Amino acid sequence: MATADTILVQSNGHTLSLSSLAFQGLPSTLCKGCGHNSITSYLIEACKAVGVNPYRTVKFSGIGCSSKTPAYFLQASHGFNALHGRMPSVATGAGVANKSLRSIGISGDGDTANIGIGQFKHACRRNLPLVYLVENNGCYGLTKGQFSATADQHAHLRRETGEENVIPPFDLCLEAIAGGATFIARSFAGDKKQLVPLLKAALNHRGLAVLDIISPCVTFNDFASSTKGWEWSREHEKPLHEVGFVPRLAEIEVEQKEGEATRVQLHDGSFITLRALTHGEHNVTDRSSAFRLLTESASEQEFLTGLIYLDESRENFVETLNMSDTPLALLTDAQLRPSAGVLTSILETI
Amino acid sequence: MVYVGVVAHVCGIPTEAIEAGIHREFPGRKAKAAEINIAAAAAGREWAEANLSHEYPYRVEPIDATRDQILIEGNKAAALGVLFGGTSVLTWYPITPSSSLAEYSEDFLKKHRVEPDGKRTFAVVQAEDELAAIGMAIGAGWAGARSLTATSGPGISLMTEFVGMAYFAEIPVVIIDVQRMGPSTGLPTRTSQGDVAKLHLLGHGDCRQIVLIPGSVGECYSMTVEALDLAQEFQTPVFVATDLDLGMNLWLTDPFPYPETPIRRGKVLNAADLERLGKFERYRDVDNDGVCYRTIPGTEHPLAAYFTRGTGHNEKSGYSERPDDWKKNLDRLALKLETARGRIPKPVIDLQPGASVGLIAFGSTHWALVEARDILRDRGVETSYCRIRSLPFADEVLAFAAKHERVYVIEQNRDGQVYHLLRAEVPGKVADRMISVTHYDGTPASADVILAPILAREHAGTVRQAPQVEPIVEEPSAE
Ligand SMILES: Cc1ncc(C[n+]2csc(CCOP(=O)(O)OP(=O)(O)O)c2C)c(N)n1
Numbered sequence: 001m002a003t004a005d006t007i008l009v010q011s012n013g014h015t016l017s018l019s020s021l022a023f024q025g026l027p028s029t030l031c032k033g034c035g036h037n038s039i040t041s042y043l044i045e046a047c048k049a050v051g052v053n054p055y056r057t058v059k060f061s062g063i064g065c066s067s068k069t070p071a072y073f074l075q076a077s078h079g080f081n082a083l084h085g086r087m088p089s090v091a092t093g094a095g096v097a098n099k100s101l102r103s104i105g106i107s108g109d110g111d112t113a114n115i116g117i118g119q120f121k122h123a124c125r126r127n128l129p130l131v132y133l134v135e136n137n138g139c140y141g142l143t144k145g146q147f148s149a150t151a152d153q154h155a156h157l158r159r160e161t162g163e164e165n166v167i168p169p170f171d172l173c174l175e176a177i178a179g180g181a182t183f184i185a186r187s188f189a190g191d192k193k194q195l196v197p198l199l200k201a202a203l204n205h206r207g208l209a210v211l212d213i214i215s216p217c218v219t220f221n222d223f224a225s226s227t228k229g230w231e232w233s234r235e236h237e238k239p240l241h242e243v244g245f246v247p248r249l250a251e252i253e254v255e256q257k258e259g260e261a262t263r264v265q266l267h268d269g270s271f272i273t274l275r276a277l278t279h280g281e282h283n284v285t286d287r288s289s290a291f292r293l294l295t296e297s298a299s300e301q302e303f304l305t306g307l308i309y310l311d312e313s314r315e316n317f318v319e320t321l322n323m324s325d326t327p328l329a330l331l332t333d334a335q336l337r338p339s340a341g342v343l344t345s346i347l348e349t350i
Numbered sequence: 351m352v353y354v355g356v357v358a359h360v361c362g363i364p365t366e367a368i369e370a371g372i373h374r375e376f377p378g379r380k381a382k383a384a385e386i387n388i389a390a391a392a393a394g395r396e397w398a399e400a401n402l403s404h405e406y407p408y409r410v411e412p413i414d415a416t417r418d419q420i421l422i423e424g425n426k427a428a429a430l431g432v433l434f435g436g437t438s439v440l441t442w443y444p445i446t447p448s449s450s451l452a453e454y455s456e457d458f459l460k461k462h463r464v465e466p467d468g469k470r471t472f473a474v475v476q477a478e479d480e481l482a483a484i485g486m487a488i489g490a491g492w493a494g495a496r497s498l499t500a501t502s503g504p505g506i507s508l509m510t511e512f513v514g515m516a517y518f519a520e521i522p523v524v525i526i527d528v529q530r531m532g533p534s535t536g537l538p539t540r541t542s543q544g545d546v547a548k549l550h551l552l553g554h555g556d557c558r559q560i561v562l563i564p565g566s567v568g569e570c571y572s573m574t575v576e577a578l579d580l581a582q583e584f585q586t587p588v589f590v591a592t593d594l595d596l597g598m599n600l601w602l603t604d605p606f607p608y609p610e611t612p613i614r615r616g617k618v619l620n621a622a623d624l625e626r627l628g629k630f631e632r633y634r635d636v637d638n639d640g641v642c643y644r645t646i647p648g649t650e651h652p653l654a655a656y657f658t659r660g661t662g663h664n665e666k667s668g669y670s671e672r673p674d675d676w677k678k679n680l681d682r683l684a685l686k687l688e689t690a691r692g693r694i695p696k697p698v699i700d701l702q703p704g705a706s707v708g709l710i711a712f713g714s715t716h717w718a719l720v721e722a723r724d725i726l727r728d729r730g731v732e733t734s735y736c737r738i739r740s741l742p743f744a745d746e747v748l749a750f751a752a753k754h755e756r757v758y759v760i761e762q763n764r765d766g767q768v769y770h771l772l773r774a775e776v777p778g779k780v781a782d783r784m785i786s787v788t789h790y791d792g793t794p795a796s797a798d799v800i801l802a803p804i805l806a807r808e809h810a811g812t813v814r815q816a817p818q819v820e821p822i823v824e825e826p827s828a829e
Pocket residue numbers: 063064065066067084107108109110111112135137139140141142143148217
């Protein structure tokens with residue numbers, strides 16, 4: 001039985017009862033009030049809720065305050081705090097080496113939109129099976145507040161009177177959709193109601209799930225006019241819909257009742273439900289609708305949050321490689337090294 | 351083809367041999383073309399018989415010396431090493447002269463590493479650049495695969511940050527560097543040994559990497575296999591430094607032997623081990639050899655997980671900025687290298703009794719050196735020879751240097767990279783006896799370029815009595 005302190009997870013056909021401690025991590029060393037801490041706690045909640053097996057999950061990150069957070073959740077999972085901007089390549093290699101593992105990657109706006117934009121876009125193009133969180137605060141928290149490539153045009157550096165950013169930003173959701181990612185959402189560290197179901201859905205997605213989450217840096221970018229601050233984000237957030245997550249349903253319940261929220265089925269049989277609040281015309285499974293939504297909301301400076309795009313039909317990168325059922329990391333000697341006869345026959349043809 | 355017929359006459363190549371060659375070039379449906387070409391060759395021969403009376407000194411005759419031998423490029427040989435070394439993840443970004451290594455590997459893997467159900471026991475990923483290629487290889491190595499990437503000098507530069515991290519976080523990965531000349535496109539079609547020192551010291555802070563240096567296509571094969579095992583055993587990047595001359599040219603060789611030892615996987619603990627031990631600390635030196643135990647992600651045990659980071663860490667892989675943790679870890683990594691020093695490929699040493707001259711070389715320079723030694727012997731200079739096969743230097747290399755009055759270090763780079771690395775490791779008196787001989791115009795070293803400076807110094811073949819003679823060879827200053 002699962003209690004508040006134990007979580008049931010599935011592992012190779014059997015059920016494990018794990019202490020909820022396995023989902024926790026070390027105490028955070030980030031600033032008090034940092035948006036990244038909120039995201040960590042929602043991620044833990046989502047992992048517990050959908051029964052993520054920590055033993056069969058791997059965590060990755062780049063470098064930044066955000067990238068430190070894999071130490072603060074799923075302590076029973078292996079983690080890899082990699083290089084600045086290079087998390088996707090490490091996750092790609094590990095995902096290929098052991099296709100049976102679930103991967104969670106944490107990055108920052110600097111880590112992804114600046115130094116790592118190339119690896120980010122190639123991860124999108126490959127549709128890597130990875131939950132990819134960008135904890136976006138519009139600045140480099142770790143190196144003391146410099147602008148990142150998601151800082152809005154006319155944003156100010158560190159304080160109201162700080163230097164002005166004159167270059168327009170990258171919109172990571174737009175980059176993701178152009179790149180080929182198949183689950184794209186924008187959310188806000190202050191919107192637990194929306195973020196938790198989005199995370200649950202992302203954890204059950206087949207390919208690359210990009211979540212661009214506005215995550216205020218209380219130390220360097222949280223003054224009144226900052227579009228990445230708590231106050232501004234709270235006041236201006238415009239959720240596209242109410243998001244719900246429904247685990248795999250029994251056959252009878254699958255049929256949708258009239259008046260219910262839109263349901264989109266994920267590859268594993270679970271559902272994400274969306275009840276439109278604004279932009280009711282937007283269809284999350286339509287790529288051009290998503291492009292339109294993002295470009296229009298950017299020009300109107302709307303802070304839209306919610307699920308922007310979802311495609312469950314595209315194979316993920318690991319599936320395209322046609323690898324053996326046994327993960328590469330677990331192959332036997334005989335599977336790894338062909339026989340002496342094979343060597344002889346090859347040498348005869350050379 | 352008419353020309354072929356003329357040459358065949360002049361050199362005495364039998365008609366049957368020419369015809370067999372033409373048939374081999376035009377098999378099956380192209381057989382018609384073979385007839386036309388044979389006729390052309392015959393016309394050439396007839397003309398030559400009628401018009402060339404001159405006896406030429408060159409003859410071509412069949413001999414038996416190459417029976418059972420094969421003709422192969424180093425890159426294809428290394429690709430066989432990739433296959434039989436048990437590589438499971440190959441990542442790469444195209445760059446001459448290493449591209450064909452990855453492409454041959456992929457061909458071999460596709461043919462010979464497929465399960466009865468058609469599924470593959472390998473993955474090949476062409477990355478978006480070398481940063482990603484090494485990142486993927488390291489991610490795969492960390493997750494338990496036998497991973498490998500191949501590149502050339504410019505790619506090595508891009509891989510540097512990751513290599514430094516893999517050294518420090520202790521992640522197995524094999525990197526083959528098929529060396530070429532210079533930066534950017536440099537001389538992409540020319541050969542060099544200009545990356546050796548850089549490979550050995552690659553990374554930031556205190557890094558010493560294991561580098562294997564094949565001297566033949568046979569070693570391109572065997573050392574790739576060996577590198578894959580060593581990376582697992584020492585949980586660290588292992589380089590294989592070949593070069594364009596070895597990699598892209600065809601060489602005659604004996605067929606390659608099947609690996610003698612089973613696949614080696616190093617110190618990996620599974621769930622049962624963890625249960626039995628009741629304790630696991632990722633960076634604790636349990637066996638006092640500098641090599642720790644690791645677990646593979648996915649191991650279902652509460653003790654299995656650890657957090658990998660480039661940042662300072664203690665034995666439990668916990669974050670630490672404590673000076674003693676940092677220093678202790680670096681010292682252990684140094685001990686690990688010492689353990690490796692005794693286990694990586696030993697030099698091949700040919701000691702000639704009474705020889706006061708020692709020659710040290712490595713890699714593809716070997717072949718010119720063999721010829722140079724014969725000529726030196728004819729001119730009265732007896733030499734001993736040590737072919738280095740790996741870095742860090744084995745003790746035998748240092749002992750060899752100490753044994754000779756004059757030690758020439760011959761290499762294909764401007765600054766005498768290995769000469770300087772060696773001088774740093776031998777006592778000052780031995781270092782003073784070392785002389786650098788370099789060749790760096792992009793062409794493979796020939797016996798001439800080795801001989802000239804040595805003969806000049808060794809008095810053109812007379813055995814010198816007094817060892818104190820002004821050096822004629824420019825010695826790069828040692829700093
Ligand atoms: C190659 C390299 N260059 C620069 C740095 C310094 N650096 C560390 S974190 C960082 C920016 C982090 O910003 P972001 O990803 O937005 O993370 P945040 O701290 O804001 O969460 C930089 C530039 C580094 N670690 N590595």
